[in-house]
Amino acid sequence: MRFSGLIFANLFRKKIRLLLTIGSFAVALFLFAFLAVVRNAFNRGADVAGADRLVVIDRVSIINLIPLKYRDQILQIPGVKCITHNNWFGGVYQDEKNFFPQFVIDPENQRQVVPELKVPDEQWAVFLKDREGAIAGARTAERFHWKIGDRIPIKTTLYGGGSWEFNLDGIYHGERPENDETQFWFQWDYFEERIPQAVKGQIGWYVLRVNNPDDSVRVAKAIDEKFANSPNETKTETESAFAAGWVKQFGNIQFLIMTIGTVVFFTLLLVTGNTMAISVRERTSELAVLKAIGFSGRLVLFFVLAESLVIAIVGGFFGLGLALLAVPALANALNGMLPQLVLEPSILILGLVAALLVGIASGILPGLGAMRMRVVNALRRV
Amino acid sequence: MAIPLIYNVRSVKARWTSAIVAVIGIAGTVGVFVAMLSLARGFRATLVASGSPGNALVMRAGSTSEMMGGITLDSIKIIQDAPGIARDASGPLVTQEVVGVMPFPLISTGTDANVQVRGVSSNVLHIRNFVKIAQGRMFNPGLSELVVGKNASTTYAGLTLGNTVKFGGGQWKVVGVFDAGGSAFDSEVWCDEANLNEVLKRPANIFQSATVHLVSPDSYNQFKDAVTSDPRLNVDVTREIDYYAKQSTRMTTLITVLGGVVAFIMAIGAVFAGLNTMYSAVAERGREIATMRALGFGAAAVVVSFLVEALLISFVGGAVGCVAVLPLNGLTTATINWQTFSSLAFAFKITPELLVKGIIFALVMGVVGGLLPAVRAASLPVASALREL
Numbered sequence: 152m153r154f155s156g157l158i159f160a161n162l163f164r165k166k167i168r169l170l171l172t173i174g175s176f177a178v179a180l181f182l183f184a185f186l187a188v189v190r191n192a193f194n195r196g197a198d199v200a201g202a203d204r205l206v207v208i209d210r211v212s213i214i215n216l217i218p219l220k221y222r223d224q225i226l227q228i229p230g231v232k233c234i235t236h237n238n239w240f241g242g243v244y245q246d247e248k249n250f251f252p253q254f255v256i257d258p259e260n261q262r263q264v265v266p267e268l269k270v271p272d273e274q275w276a277v278f279l280k281d282r283e284g285a286i287a288g289a290r291t292a293e294r295f296h297w298k299i300g301d302r303i304p305i306k307t308t309l310y311g312g313g314s315w316e317f318n319l320d321g322i323y324h325g326e327r328p329e330n331d332e333t334q335f336w337f338q339w340d341y342f343e344e345r346i347p348q349a350v351k352g353q354i355g356w357y358v359l360r361v362n363n364p365d366d367s368v369r370v371a372k373a374i375d376e377k378f379a380n381s382p383n384e385t386k387t388e389t390e391s392a393f394a395a396g397w398v399k400q401f402g403n404i405q406f407l408i409m410t411i412g413t414v415v416f417f418t419l420l421l422v423t424g425n426t427m428a429i430s431v432r433e434r435t436s437e438l439a440v441l442k443a444i445g446f447s448g449r450l451v452l453f454f455v456l457a458e459s460l461v462i463a464i465v466g467g468f469f470g471l472g473l474a475l476l477a478v479p480a481l482a483n484a485l486n487g488m489l490p491q492l493v494l495e496p497s498i499l500i501l502g503l504v505a506a507l508l509v510g511i512a513s514g515i516l517p518g519l520g521a522m523r524m525r526v527v528n529a530l531r532r533v
Numbered sequence: 534m535a536i537p538l539i540y541n542v543r544s545v546k547a548r549w550t551s552a553i554v555a556v557i558g559i560a561g562t563v564g565v566f567v568a569m570l571s572l573a574r575g576f577r578a579t580l581v582a583s584g585s586p587g588n589a590l591v592m593r594a595g596s597t598s599e600m601m602g603g604i605t606l607d608s609i610k611i612i613q614d615a616p617g618i619a620r621d622a623s624g625p626l627v628t629q630e631v632v633g634v635m636p637f638p639l640i641s642t643g644t645d646a647n648v649q650v651r652g653v654s655s656n657v658l659h660i661r662n663f664v665k666i667a668q669g670r671m672f673n674p675g676l677s678e679l680v681v682g683k684n685a686s687t688t689y690a691g692l693t694l695g696n697t698v699k700f701g702g703g704q705w706k707v708v709g710v711f712d713a714g715g716s717a718f719d720s721e722v723w724c725d726e727a728n729l730n731e732v733l734k735r736p737a738n739i740f741q742s743a744t745v746h747l748v749s750p751d752s753y754n755q756f757k758d759a760v761t762s763d764p765r766l767n768v769d770v771t772r773e774i775d776y777y778a779k780q781s782t783r784m785t786t787l788i789t790v791l792g793g794v795v796a797f798i799m800a801i802g803a804v805f806a807g808l809n810t811m812y813s814a815v816a817e818r819g820r821e822i823a824t825m826r827a828l829g830f831g832a833a834a835v836v837v838s839f840l841v842e843a844l845l846i847s848f849v850g851g852a853v854g855c856v857a858v859l860p861l862n863g864l865t866t867a868t869i870n871w872q873t874f875s876s877l878a879f880a881f882k883i884t885p886e887l888l889v890k891g892i893i894f895a896l897v898m899g900v901v902g903g904l905l906p907a908v909r910a911a912s913l914p915v916a917s918a919l920r921e922l
Contacts, residue, residue, distance in 0.1 A: 165816075171809045178802035182795065189791060211701045212634050213647060215733060250783075308595040349736065382734070384702075386636075396644055397869070407572075411565055411795060415802075418561045422806040425554040429813050481794065 154450075158457050165430070169462070172426045176466020176509075177473065179415060180502050184474035185481075186412045187498045191329075202364040203232075204264070205371055206393040207357040210384040216353035217383045224377060225359065230370045234359035235260040238342065242305035242315065244295070251291045253305065253335040255342040255355075264358050267326040268334075274299065274321030282341045285317035288332035292322045294483075305335075310346040328493045358390070416509070424513035427459050431517035438521045439529035448522040455518035456511065463510025464503075471502050536830055536838040541845055544814070551810045552846055555902075558806040559850025559895050562799040564858045567891040569792025571861065571883045573785045576868070579879035580781040583716035584774030586750045588660065591743040591760065594767045598780070599632050599742045606738035608766050612745065615763075617756030619746045621659060626746035628654040628661075631726045633733045634875050635700050637689040646867075648685060649875040650700075650722045652729030660746040664718060669694050669709035674725050680709035682719035684878035688867060692722065701732030717777065720867070720878045744773060780870065800898055803850075807902025811843055815910040822910050823918035832911040839910050843903020844896055851895025855888045 162169055207225070209215035216238075225234055240253035258279055262270070270278070270286055278284040287297060297303065301319045317337055325332050343351055361370050371387035378385045388396070431438070438451055475494055482492040545552045584590075591612060593603045606629075612618075613625040620626060631652035636645035655674045658664055672678035681692045686707075691698045696707050705724065713719045730737055747753060757770040815822070822835060862883040870877040 167812060168809060171805045171812070175802050175805040175809075178798055178805065182798045182802070185794065185798065212733060213636070214634050306595070308593060312593075312595060396646070407568075414561050414565065415799060418558050418802070418806075421554050422558055422802075422809070425551055426809055426813075429551065481790075 154454065154457075158454060158461070161434075161454070162458055162461060168426065168430065172423060172462050173466040173469065175422050176463055176506065177470035179418075179509075180467045180470025180506055181474045181477070182415050182470075183412065183502050183505060184471055184494060184498055185478070186408050186415075187501070188474075188478055188492055188494050190408050191495070191498075192492050201265075201267075201360070201390055203360050203362075203367065204390040205359050205361065205367055205374075205387050206390050207359065207374060207385050207387045208355075208393075210375075210386040215383070216350060216355060217357075217385060219352045219354050221378065221383075221385070222357065225357065225374055228370060228373045228377065230361050230363065230366045230373075232360045232362050233260055233263040234357055235264040236339070236354040236357050238339075238355040240305070240307060240337075240342075241309055242307035244303070244305050249295070251288075251294075251333045251335055253337070255339050256336045257339050261336070264360050267330055268323045268332075269326060270321045270323045278320040278338075281318055281320050282338060283316065283318050284320040285335060285337040286321045286323055287319055287336075288334045289322055289324050290332040291335060292319070310342075310350065315345070329495070416505070423459070423462075423509065424516065427455070427513050428517045430458075431455055431521055435521075435524070435529050439524065439526050442524075442526045443530065452518040452522040455521055456514040459514030459518075460507065460510040463506045463513075467503050467506030470506075471499050475499075536825065536834050538841065541838060541842040544818070545842060545845060548814060548817070551813060555803075555807050555810040555846050556850040556853060558803040559847050559898055560854035560857060562796060562803040562898065563851045563854030563891045563895050565792070565799055566796035566894055567855060567883060567887050568858045568861055568881070569788060569796060570887055570890070571858070571881045572866075573788040573792065574884065574887070575879045575882035576788065576877075577778070577781040577785050578882050579715060579877065580717050580777040580870075581774065582714060582777075583718055584772065584777040585661065585663065586772065586774050587747050588773040589745050589747060589753055589756055590771050590773045590776050591745065591768050592741070592771070594769045596769065599630075604629070604740045604743060604768065606740075608768065609740060609743055611763060611765055612743055612760060612768075615745075615756055615759045617747050617752035617759070619748045621656075623656050623659070626656065626660050627743055628657045628745075629726060629740040629743045630654075631729045631733070631735070632741055633729060635722075637685075637692065637698075637700075640688060640690050643690075646689070647869075647875040648689060648722055649720065650724065650729060651718075652726030653723050654726060657723070660744055661713070661718070662746075663716075664711050664713045666709050667712040669707075672708055672724060675727070676725070677703050677705045677728055678708045679705045679722055679724050680711050681707055681722045683710055683712050684719040684865065684867075685722055686710050688720070688876070688878060703728075703732060715880065717870075717877055720876060784868065784870065796894075800894070804898050804902045807843065807847065807898060808906065810846070811839065811903050811906035812909070814842070815839070815906045815913075818910075819913060819918045822913055823915045826913075826915045827919065835911040836907045839907030840900065840903050843899045843907070847895045847899025847902070848892065850899075851892040854895065855891050859883060 207217070207221075209217050219236065222234055222236065225231060235257045237257075238255035240255055242253050243249070244251070262275070268288075274286070278286055285303065287303075291297075297319050299319055299321065303317045303319055304314045305317065306314045323332070323334075323336075339354075361367050367389050371389070374387045375385055438454075441451060441454075442448065478492055478494045590599075591604065592599060609627065609629045613627050618625050618627060633650045633652070634647045635650045637648045638644065639646045655671070658666070658671065666680065667683060669680070672680050679692075679698070686692045686694075692707055694707055694710055698705050698707065711718075711723070713721075726740065727737070730739070745756065747756060753772060760766060760768060760770055825835065826832070861881040863880050865878055865880045867876050867878040869875070
């Protein structure tokens with residue numbers, strides 16, 4: 152471009168200021184990406200929920216168990232494609248701090264109902280034959296440096312208590328980066344064998360898939376009606392409604408994060424805008440000379456805007472790049488408390504757009520001022 | 534010789550736009566810092582307030598949470614005879630409890646949230662003696678009556694005095710609202726333990742925990758030794774206060790780590806803004822500074838003067854940030870307590886100590902942002918700076 156030399160010369164006139172302004176942009180974009188990641192992590196369950204999946208729990212209380220024999224009755228309801236069941240194990244690996252969810256699964260149907268969590272076929276075959284077998288999510292396996300074949304003891308006080316030992320037969324990976332890779336699965340048969348008589352044949356919840364997602368409301372109603380007035384009434388919801396219910400219970404955390412984000416962005420806009428304004432003000436006489444020798448007002452506006460845009464884009468790239476590096480580190484620091492901390496491309500794009508907008512907004516006022524100034528007055532000023 | 538303070542005040546006034554930007558940057562950072570910490574404090578304080586030093590919690594050995602317990606009526610009877618337990622006219626001060634989690638619709642969104650429902654003995658108010666009935670009366674044993682915590686009453690639909698709610702296949706009448714002094718119990722619903730066991734379809738005469746009121750906090754060890762060494766019992770004893778403090782660790786860590794990262798990043802941004810402001814101030818004032826040096830003020834005096842200016846700006850910023858978040862104090866919000874899978878209401882808790890921390894944080898940002906520009910100001914060559922236009 153014809154004037155790029157001039158623009159760059161102007162940019163590098165005050166190197167420290169340039170660095171600091173780019174730095175504050177980078178910081179703000181980093182923070183933007185960070186807040187977006189955290190917000191999404193809180194909402195994750197609802198995002199990854201299968202549209203065609205329903206969750207069946209006990210109507211009275213989520214911690215109550217429901218009979219396994221409901222399974223066949225649910226399968227008879229037209230529109231139900233396949234069903235699996237889970238129990239919450241609530242055990243502790245070595246120390247209470249090492250939290251990860253452990254689920255008792257129904258190995259025959261788990262993969263049909265939750266196909267997005269992938270286990271290699273040969274590992275799955277070993278798992279099916281191994282009564283004490285277990286499958287761990289990739290994140291959890293990595294966190295504790297587990298290898299396939301390891302013996303993993305998990306202590307529990309529920310279900311008769313004691314230390315249960317499992318053979319790690321496989322590791323599952325999510326189809327998408329935002330899938331939960333922290334779960335730990337083991338076999339229903341082994342579980343039922345060890346638990347006390349009173350809780351045998353009782354499962355925590357069912358997950359099922361329907362043939363047609365549009366049909367899920369009818370199927371959910373049919374299930375609940377079937378078990379109305381039975382000893383264990385059920386509550387059936389779509390998986391996304393179930394997940395959204397948990398998110399709502401987090402309370403106003405989302406609102407807080409959005410508020411902080413807004414405060415930060417507002418602050419950033421001020422800081423950058425102010426720096427741009429100072430650097431234009433300092434150069435009033437120079438810009439006047441440019442106009443005096445024939446550069447149009449618009450061109451002067453373009454110079455100022457181009458400068459602020461370059462700063463915004465470079466700063467934006469730095470900030471988002473740093474966020475790409477930092478998010479995995481933060482996920483580790485939180486010890487599995489917010490499992491799916493992932494920086495998605497959509498956040499990066501949104502961040503760059505935001506950077507451009509702030510760049511334009513902060514350049515436009517001083518730029519317009521420079522465009523409109525009267526050459527004579529500006530030149531007269533010392 | 535020191536440069537008079539009034540010089541700094543006037544120069545800030547003269548460049549008020551950049552000063553305001555720096556003030557806002559620092560205020561924002563301090564505000565986020567204090568708000569996040571107060572959220573973590575509030576959450577912790579709510580749980581800690583739930584435990585009394587004079588109470589001990591008995592659960593099945595190895596349990597980390599009440600949800601996991603399981604104590605038979607026979608064991609409760611043995612525990613009631615243990616030494617160190619306070620007694621009154623009704624007998625030993627022991628409440629054997631059952632906890633359940635029930636869905637109730639939130640007033641704010643209409644969606645269900647999990648509420649902790651606690652089945653208690655009728656003498657519970659003598660054991661948790663900070664809990665007071667604020668409206669109505671205590672439930673009658675054996676009847677389907679509820680008393681609800683004051684936060685639960687205002688958070689969930691239908692839990693108001695005199696109302697009847699349905700859960701677990703039965704009709705329950707709300708006969709009282711209790712005030713548990715800002716503790717976790719304020720988010721709970723209490724009823725008769727036997728009735729709750731029936732609703733939850735749990736075997737009768739099995740409880741999840743027992744809370745005992747001790748003769749004095751010092752009797753704890755006596756009680757604990759007696760109960761844990763009894764071969765007929767397989768239980769753990771914890772001070773109630775320790776149990777609840779431990780419950781808060783996970784959420785407190787989450788809030789502190791997230792809040793800490795956000796405040797730290799913002800601090801970097803604010804320091805950059807401060808540096809920019811101060812560097813511009815130094816650049817614009819080259820002649821002024823050179824004049825002062827020529828008048829005989831030393832380099833050290835100039836450094837001190839600029840630092841004072843930076844501190845002045847950051848102090849104002851810190852103060853503005855603190856004042857801006859002050860209205861949050863006492864604001865109640867709710868989140869989920871992962872140890873019980875149920876909702877817990879808690880309030881932001883802004884203490885003077887947090888405010889002091891916020892101001893110190895601001896001053897540190899001021900020093901970091903002001904030192905380099907101050908040194909630059911002091912090292913300007915006097916002669917050439919004076920000659921500059």
